Amino acid sequence: MNNSQTARRMQSVRPSPTAAISDQVRALEAAGKQVINLGEGELDFATPAHISYAAIAAIVQQQTKYTAVAGTAALKSAIAAKFARDNQLRYRPEEIIAGSGAKQLIFNAFLATLDAGQQVIIPAPYWVSYPDMVALADGEPVIVPCEEQNGWKLTPENLAAALTPAMRWVILNSPGNPTGAIYSEQELQALAAVLADYPQVLVMADDIYEPLRYDGVSFTTFAQAAPHLFSRTLTVNGVSKSHAMTGWRLGYAGGPQWLISAMQILQSQSTSNPSSISQAAAVVALNHPATFFDGWLQTLDKRRQRVLAMIAATEGLSANTPEGAFYIFANCQQLIGRVTPEGETLSDDKALANWLLTQTQVAVLHGSAFGTPGYLRIAYAVEDSLLESACQRIEKACGLLR
Known part of the structure; x- marks a missing residue:
């Protein structure tokens, strides 16, 4: 060799x-x-000053040690409050995890749940990393083309046609990268109706662009639109786009305890906790109004x-x-x-x-x-x-x- x-x-x-x-x-x-x-998916705005000052204060106060793998109690509380306030989702601390960016959490979720031959529906156009993450986790990406005339969104008909007994995940990114498409509550409910007959299929709601919406368009996350599938949904978000904190590398997710626990085990053997300084900054970012x-x-x-x-x-x-x-x-x-x-x-x-x-x-x-x-x-x-x-x-x- x-x-x-x-x-x-x-x-x-x-x-x-x-x-x-x-x-x-x-x-x-x-x-x-x-x-x-x-070509780069990064806001040119500066991280708001009050968030940066919180990070400086954390350094001065020597919050520079290891934390719990899935995040500090203060950060989990701030994440839970955000989900409840903005999305009407109720997560317990053991159903929440923070990681070094939403990207890490998505990868960990696939690595924790995919065996060889299991499939993941990825609507196209898609964020560039989805197929490669699935492949690295030994899964099979199933690319489902979406049409420009349908607003670049997955339809119930296309979803139904792509589902197989080997299907493990469906990814829904809204607002979407690269198209900016946003699923309405009714569109998500129509997709949920199709998934009701496939109990083995999990849903990944990648909501990283959630607040970036124009013309008064509302936002609904999948578990909010389909509460009967709450226990099958991983809701992924972060502070990179909402607070111009890309370099801080801080993402978070809420989901069923068994999945969050598996992701935490993986994280404990790879990166361990996200930066303690970034966590302290994210607490302030999530707890303060985004004026x-x-x-x-x-x-x-x-x-x-x-x-x-x-x-x-x-x-x-x-x-x-x-x-x-x-x-x-x-x-x-x-x-x-x-x-x-x-x-x-x-x-x-x-x-x-x-x-x-x-x-x-x-x-x-x-x-x-x-x-x-x-x-x-x-x-x-x-x-x-x-x-x-x-x-x-x-x-x-x-x-x-x-």
């Missing part, structure tokens, strides 16, 4: 496309290019409208108006096959995204990374002047294609 040979499981996993685009951007910047990154958020939403909505205006003005691009998150999932199929001024034929969405990066120094992500070729994901959570420049560059560049 070659001593540099990796485990067989690594053959089924790819590097995160979002991390890859960030690496490309850094390489171009190191070469002296001024790149505008519309800053209305201002954030107004800024993001203005940016959303600017990108939509650019798309409307760019021949060959179109897009649904997203209800949430901070992405536009733009249809670029009319640009596929066109020729650049340099004589290159753009064979697919990845080629288009690469051309935009190299020629205009604007980074976007190709839809193929999300399981839906022929689209581009444009993240608009960047400073206004940068976004304006990026929109002008994209519109001008697309106009050069023949």
